[in-house]
Amino acid sequence: MKNQTHKGSAPLTAKPSRRILKERMCMEEGCTTKLSQYNSRDKCWAHADFKIPRLRGRVGEAAT
Numbered sequence: 720m721k722n723q724t725h726k727g728s729a730p731l732t733a734k735p736s737r738r739i740l741k742e743r744m745c746m747e748e749g750c751t752t753k754l755s756q757y758n759s760r761d762k763c764w765a766h767a768d769f770k771i772p773r774l775r776g777r778v779g780e781a782a783t
């Protein structure tokens with residue numbers, strides 16, 4: 720007879736290096752949008768000053 724053993728008794732695995740993930744919020748004043756921990760920006764997408772490259776046309780020829 721087999722004794723009841725703990726099935727799948729996982730060994731004590733070392734926890735992965737835990738990062739201190741603080742909840743960050745948009746730096747924009749009044750904005751309470753939480754930033755994703757994967758978002759390296761300081762502002763939410765709505766306030767992050769990133770330009771949407773929509774230069775589909777010719778680039779270089781400046782209109783006079």
Ligand SMILES: [Zn+2]
Pocket residue numbers: 745746747750751752762763764765766767
């Ligand atoms: Zn914001």
